[in-house]
Amino acid sequence: GTDKRHSKDFALWKAAKPQELSWTSPWGKGRPGWHIECSTISSAVFGKQLDIHTGGIDLAFPHHENEIAQCEAYHQCEQWGNYFLHSGHLHVKGSQEKMSKSLKNYVTIKDFLKKFSSDQFRMFCLRSRYSS
Numbered sequence: 407g408t409d410k411r412h413s414k415d416f417a418l419w420k421a422a423k424p425q426e427l428s429w430t431s432p433w434g435k436g437r438p439g440w441h442i443e444c445s446t447i448s449s450a451v452f453g454k455q456l457d458i459h460t461g462g463i464d465l466a467f468p469h470h471e472n473e474i475a476q477c478e479a480y481h482q483c484e485q486w487g488n489y490f491l492h493s494g495h496l497h498v499k500g501s502q503e504k505m506s507k508s509l510k511n512y513v514t515i516k517d518f519l520k521k522f523s524s525d526q527f528r529m530f531c532l533r534s535r536y537s538s
Contacts, residue, residue: 416472418442441472445480448473454481456488463492494534 417439422428428435438446448456454477461470470490477486495504498511505512518527 416441416468418476441469441476444469445473445476449477449480454483455486458489458491459487460491460493463494466490466492 419431419433419442420436420439422435422437426437428437448459459470459473470492474486478484495506497504503509503511515527522530
């Protein structure tokens with residue numbers, strides 16, 4: 407069961423779950439939807455327009471698309487972000503699993519430089535084309 411009126415709808419406000427941080431609102435006790443958090447922070451810090459917005463390729467849709475929709479509606483503008491730059495992910499050697507803090511399978515640059523030189527790190531970064 408879903409309360410969506412349209413399949414492309416996304417949550418602006420989510421109902422509170424037990425033990426979850428929540429606030430009282432005109433729509434009931436709950437919390438902001440995931441996309442509202444980013445829209446609110448970027449609007450508070452940068453105002454009504456961004457030159458460049460960055461993030462992982464996994465955030466392009468639906469997260470950044472929803473952020474755009476919210477901010478363009480709130481700021482009443484036709485183009486909230488001038489450019490979106492999405493980066494790819496590093497994968498753990500021998501696996502299709504992406505490196506991430508939440509999975510605790512990442513290597514920090516500091517740890518990388520304990521094994522390899524800074525020139526090797528630069529070459530590692532230059533191995534791929536920006537558009538690949």
